[in-house]
Amino acid sequence: MKQILNFINGEFVATERHFDKISPQTGQKIADVHEASKANVDAAVAAARAALNGPWGRMTVAERVQKLYAVADGINARFDEFLAAECADTGKPMSLASHIDIPRGAANFKIFADVVKNVATEFFPMETPDGKGAINYGFRAPIGVVGVICPWNLPLLLMTWKVGPALACGNTVVVKPSEETPQTAALLGEVMNAAGIPPGVYNVVHGFGPGSAGEFVTTHPQVDAITFTGETRTGEAIMKAAATGVRPVSLEMGGKNAAIVFADCDFDAAIEGTMRSVFANCGQVCLGTERVYVERPIFDKFVAALKQGAEGLKLGRPEDASTNMGTLISKEHQNKVLSYYQLAVDEGATVVTGGGVPQMPGELAGGSWIQPTIWTGLPENARVMKEEIFGPCCHISPFDSEEEVLQKANDNAYGLATAIWTRDVSRAHRVAQRMHVGLAWVNSWFLRDLRTPFGGSKLSGIGREGGVHSLEFYTELKNVCVKL
Numbered sequence: 001m002k003q004i005l006n007f008i009n010g011e012f013v014a015t016e017r018h019f020d021k022i023s024p025q026t027g028q029k030i031a032d033v034h035e036a037s038k039a040n041v042d043a044a045v046a047a048a049r050a051a052l053n054g055p056w057g058r059m060t061v062a063e064r065v066q067k068l069y070a071v072a073d074g075i076n077a078r079f080d081e082f083l084a085a086e087c088a089d090t091g092k093p094m095s096l097a098s099h100i101d102i103p104r105g106a107a108n109f110k111i112f113a114d115v116v117k118n119v120a121t122e123f124f125p126m127e128t129p130d131g132k133g134a135i136n137y138g139f140r141a142p143i144g145v146v147g148v149i150c151p152w153n154l155p156l157l158l159m160t161w162k163v164g165p166a167l168a169c170g171n172t173v174v175v176k177p178s179e180e181t182p183q184t185a186a187l188l189g190e191v192m193n194a195a196g197i198p199p200g201v202y203n204v205v206h207g208f209g210p211g212s213a214g215e216f217v218t219t220h221p222q223v224d225a226i227t228f229t230g231e232t233r234t235g236e237a238i239m240k241a242a243a244t245g246v247r248p249v250s251l252e253m254g255g256k257n258a259a260i261v262f263a264d265c266d267f268d269a270a271i272e273g274t275m276r277s278v279f280a281n282c283g284q285v286c287l288g289t290e291r292v293y294v295e296r297p298i299f300d301k302f303v304a305a306l307k308q309g310a311e312g313l314k315l316g317r318p319e320d321a322s323t324n325m326g327t328l329i330s331k332e333h334q335n336k337v338l339s340y341y342q343l344a345v346d347e348g349a350t351v352v353t354g355g356g357v358p359q360m361p362g363e364l365a366g367g368s369w370i371q372p373t374i375w376t377g378l379p380e381n382a383r384v385m386k387e388e389i390f391g392p393c394c395h396i397s398p399f400d401s402e403e404e405v406l407q408k409a410n411d412n413a414y415g416l417a418t419a420i421w422t423r424d425v426s427r428a429h430r431v432a433q434r435m436h437v438g439l440a441w442v443n444s445w446f447l448r449d450l451r452t453p454f455g456g457s458k459l460s461g462i463g464r465e466g467g468v469h470s471l472e473f474y475t476e477l478k479n480v481c482v483k484l
C-alpha cells in the first residue's frame with residue numbers, strides 16, 4: 001500500500017497513526033496517510049522558524065527567485081506524476097487537471113517570484129525644521145512562519161496559490177493539506193529538495209481539523225500568520241484560533257454564486273460558460289455557479305440548452321480522454337449533496353434533469369458519482385437557494401428587470417463571484433459594480449490573470465490574494481524614516 005508521509009525539515013517523516021485515503025472513483029483504499037502528532041507539528045514549526053532565521057532568511061531576493069523558478073520547473077518536469085496523484089486523490093478528469101490544476105501549480109511559483117522581483121515601495125521625502133529634511137520609505141519584511149490550511153477541491157493549485165507568494169516574500173510555511181488530498185503536497189516536498197530549497201522552508205503535516213494537525217498548526221504560538229481556504233464554518237474557527245496572539249488571517253471561503261444572463265447575450269457563449277461554471281470539477285469550485293438568473297424572453301430556451309448540455313456530460317475514469325465529469329470527493333460529500341437533491345424536491349423544485357446517482361460499471365460502482373442536476377421553480381427563500389451545496393447542480397430562475405435580478409442575486413450571505421452575460425457594455429459595468437462580490441466576470445468565467453486581486457466579501461472571506469495584493473498579507477510593511 002502506498003505510504004504518504006509528512007515532510008518536516010526537508011525529510012519525509014513516518015508516524016504511528018495512519019488514516020485511509022479512499023479513491024473517490026472506486027471507494028477502495030489507495031494509500032495510508034501518516035497523521036502528524038502535536039510533536040510532529042511542533043517539529044515542523046521549529047524547522048520553519050530555524051529556516052526563517054537561517055539560510056532562507058539570509059538569501060537575497062534574486063537567489064530566492066531562482067529557487068522558486070526551479071520549483072516551478074520541477075513541477076513541470078514531473079507533470080505526469082502530479083497529474084496522476086491529483087486525479088487519484090480527487091477523481092477529477094485528467095483533461096481538466098492537465099489544463100488547470102498542475103500548470104497553475106507551477107505558475108504560482110513563477111508569477112510570485114516575478115512579483116517580488118519587480119515590487120516598488122512608497123517613498124516620501126519630507127521637510128524638517130532644520131531645513132535638512134528626511135526621507136521615508138516602505139520596507140517589506142517577511143511576516144514569519146505561515147500556517148497554510150488547504151481544501152480538497154483544487155489541492156495543488158490552491159496550496160501553491162498560498163505557498164508561492166509566502167515563500168517569494170521570504171516566509172517559511174507549515175502546510176496542512178486536506179485529509180482527502182494529501183498526495184501532491186507530499187510530492188512537492190521532493191521537488192523542493194531537488195530545487196535546493198533549504199530544509200524547513202516548506203513543511204507538510206497531514207491530518208484533520210479539530211484535535212489534529214489543523215488545530216495544532218492554527219493554535220501554535222510560533223505560527224505568525226494563518227492563510228486558509230475552505231468552508232466558512234471552518235474559517236470562523238480558524239479566525240478564533242488566530243485571535244490568540246492577535247495573528248493575521250487570510251480567509252478564502254465558500255460561495256453561492258449567481259450567474260445573470262440577459263436576453264441580449266451571446267447565447268452559445270452563455271451556455272458554454274454556464275456549463276463550465278456549474279459542472280466543472282463536478283461542481284466543486286468555490287467560484288462555481290449554483291444560482292442562474294435568466295431574462296424571461298430566453299428562459300425556456302436557456303433551460304432546454306443547459307439540460308441538453310448536462311445530459312451530454314460524460315462521467316468516467318480520469319484518464320479516459322472523453323471524460324468531462326469526475327466524482328465528488330467522498331461518500332460523505334456525496335451524502336451531503338444528495339441531501340440537498342432531496343431537499344430541493346421537498347422545497348418544491350421541478351427537477352429538469354438529474355437528481356440522483358448514476359449507474360457506473362464495474363469497480364466504478366463503488367465511487368462517489370453523482371448526476372449533474374438542474375432545478376427550476378424554487379422560491380428565493382428556499383434553503384437550496386441560500387446554502388452552498390458544492391456539487392454539480394444549479395437552480396434557474398427567470399427575471400424581468402435589472403433591478404429585480406440585482407436584488408435577488410445580492411440577497412445572499414455569501415459574496416464571492418458572479419458571471420454576467422450581456423452585449424450591453426454599460427449594463428455589464430453597472431451590474432458588475434453593484435454585485436456584492438469580490439470577483440465579477442463579464443461574458444466569461446474563471447478567466448484568471450494571477451496579478452489581479454482574488455477574494456470574497458461577506459461570508460466568502462477576508463482579504464485579497466493575487467499579484468501585489470498577496471504582499472499585503474505575506475509581508476510586514478514597515479516605514480523607515482531617515483533624517484538627513
Ligand code: NAD
Nearest residue numbers: 150151152177178208209214215230231234252253254286
Ligand atoms: P473545510 O473547511 O472542511 O476544510 C479545509 C481545511 O481545513 C482542511 O484541511 C481541514 O482539515 C481543515 N480544518 C477543518 N477544521 C479545522 C479546524 N478547526 N482548525 C484547523 N483546520 C481545520 O473545507 P473543504 O471541504 O476542504 O473545502 C470546500 C470548501 O472550500 C467549500 O466551502 C468551498 O467553497 C471552499 N473553497 C473556497 C475557495 C476560495 O478561494 N474562496 C476555494 C476553494 C474552496
